Amino acid sequence: MNNLKGQDLLRNPFLNKGTAFTEDERIKYNLIGLLPKKIDSIEDQAKIVYERFKSFENSLEKHLFLMNLYDINRTLFYYTAGKHVVEFLPIIYTPTIGDAVMNYSDKFDTPKDAVFLSVDQPKNIKESILQAASELDDIKLIVVTDGEGVLGIGDWGVQGVDIAIGKLAVYTIAAGVNPKNVLPVVIDAGTNNKTLLNNPMYLGNKFERVTGQKYDDFIDKFVNVCLKLFPETLIHWEDFGRGNARRILEKYKDTICTFNDDIQGTGVMMVSALNAVARVTKIPVKNHRILVFGAGTAGVGVCDQILLEKIRTGLSCYEAKKQFYLVDRNGLITDDMNDLTEGQKKYAHKKEEFKTSLKDLIKIIEEVKPTVLIGTSGVHGAFTEDVIKVMAKVNDKPAILPISNPTKLAEAKASDIIEWTCGKALVVTGGPSDPVYYNGIKYEIGQANNALLYPGLGLGIITAKSKVVTDGMLSAAAHGIASLQDLSKPGAPLLPPVSNLRIASKLVATAVVEAAVKENINRAPISDAEKAVEAEIWEAKYN
The missing domain is CATH 3.40.50.10380 (Malic enzyme, N-terminal domain)
Structure with a gap:
């Protein structure tokens, strides 16, 4: 117990058990009279926490209540959150x-x-x-x-x-x-x-x-x-x-163990989604044309990770880059535009490829005929009915992924996309979406929630004590997520549900450790990646 006693022990969130201190512990640690007499189990405490959680009317109040518990009793916070992951995660983190x-x-x-x-x-x-x-x-x-x-x-x-x-x-x-x-x-x-x-x-x-x-x-x-x-x-x-994120990552990523979730994490989630799209459409990853609406840090990061995936499937970097189209407030990005970031320049098409500059999203889609439309703009409603319908016109199964967060900034709602495409679209959203019922089919909507990716990635890196975070490790993480999905049923989600968070994280962590060992960048000696990951996992329970 770190030799803490009395009030000092109760004030330490890592050691405090609250009403779960046993009678012997209360005597040993000078807690007699400092707690109500009733002794609870952690299960009893978690039930009380959950009932109080439900009593709050709005999400911010629920968040503040849970973070107050975080301050007081870290073990109980994580134990209760683990019991109610789907309900708690959008409250603790996004949105x-x-x-x-x-x-x-x-x-x-x-x-x-x-x-x-x-x-x-x-x-x-x-x-x-x-x-x-x-x-x-x-x-x-x-x-x-x-x-x-x-x-x-x-x-x-x-x-x-x-x-x-x-x-x-x-x-x-x-x-x-x-x-x-x-x-x-x-x-x-x-x-x-x-x-x-x-x-x-x-x-x-x-x-x-x-x-x-x-x-x-x-x-x-x-x-x-x-x-x-x-x-x-x-x-x-x-x-x-935007001006610092990529610059900082590029400066350190080859020499220290570092990672940017906005740039790499979102991109890896999209690689996982694209692999699922490829399986459903029967169009290989290397043949998909990607239109990204929103050419900031996240948008360029998505392109970078998908680019690496395309190169792994056999394309040259030059061939792969031609299949990306970035759109910002000035329209389709071409090499004649001023003030482009380094990331935007990488994917800028030559002005001569197009008869006129393309600013309208519908005309851009008609011109370049993307198979995948990704939204990272934060412009609510940018994917209008006409935009969605033109995607359905140029594709049998258009992949439409409005992943801007929080939900109020999403480019389109899943229900609208399904309806406007007559159920043809493959949809992933950034925030949680309810299932959509259309023509007798239940469409489960995959969420591009980085929580499916970065926790397992981090656990794998920690387990391997990796020297750096490589593209190979990120690719392994993407495929670790994708391996969870059965896409044979109509309406199946392209990405795993948040309820599978622990399973996904363990799969990702194991794949990342295996990749680190394969690349010989692990500092920890590892003979069995899965066992090494299991040994590193912390469980929320009182000592």
Whole structure:
């Protein structure tokens, strides 16, 4: 029990059992009189938590209630969440986490073991991390954000810390990553959100975002401190802005163990979905034409991962790139456009390929005849009935994947897509969708929920103590997810349901470990990948 007694023990969320302390434990740890007399099992406690959870009327209140439990009793939090994964996951993380981020300063209660690093205090990085990690075991996983590109809601400054906390909670719920091995970090580099700068309650730095060399130097020092303190840790970058996310990943990905879920995770989920589409349509992955509506970090990341998959199926990089079409607010991206990002330039088509510049999505579809339409724009309703119908006109089984999150930013609803295509479409959404009933068929809608991917990926990396995160490992993760699905029935979902989260995570982790061993980048000696993964999984139970 780490020698803690009395109130100090009850205040430690990792050791606190609340009313589950036995009579002997209450005597031993000076808890007599500090708890009600009744002794509960963890099952009893979880039932009480669930009943209270159901009593709250809105999702944000439910989120705040669960995160209060997280503060008080981490074991009970994870035990209860494990019993109600499908119901709790959208409350703990997306889509409710967006509301939590926006209300963070106004509803702040505790820091929840996060590390707050201010860009104007680089000397404090090491001390701050050591202080936060002092109550934990060896840190194996760090999720860090600077809050500039939160989900589809933009720059929320230091309030983005909730994203790092929530992401790590999902690592544990989905894959059993030990909560004493993780550290949420937010880099407070200021904010360009005028609402926050004018809010007297805002808890972050009240200056515009720091950019350039000062920002880069801070990131570099942060990485170096983390690796000196925890040489085998995985650094997971989350919700960085468009101008920094890819640049940071490219700088470090070949030399340290690091991963960006917005760029790589979403892309891997789409690789998994595309493999399912290929099986249903009988069109090989290498022959699919991909139109991505929304050419930001996520959109380019999707293209990058699918590109690698196409190359693995036998295409050259040149041949594969010709099958991608990116669309942003100015229309189809061509090489004559100004201010293209490096990622956009990679997929820009020559202007001469088209008779005129193409700005209207319907005309773009008619021109390039994509087999797969992916939405990463955050533009609600962008996939109109006419857009969907033209996809159905040029394809027998159009794959339409509006994956923008949260749901209120989705390009289209699954029910509309099914109806507008007369049941022909293969659909994946970013948020959860109810089944759609059409012409006597029940269409289960797969959700491109990165929770099916990144927790298992992280668990696999931790298990293997991988030196880096390779494309081969990401591909193994994608195929690990896809292996779960039986696509023989009409209306079958292209991706596994969230109820299969634990199964999916274990499959992904095992595939990732096997890939790391195959590539000889594991630092842990491993003879049996599945057994190694099982040994690493933490279970929520009282000691």
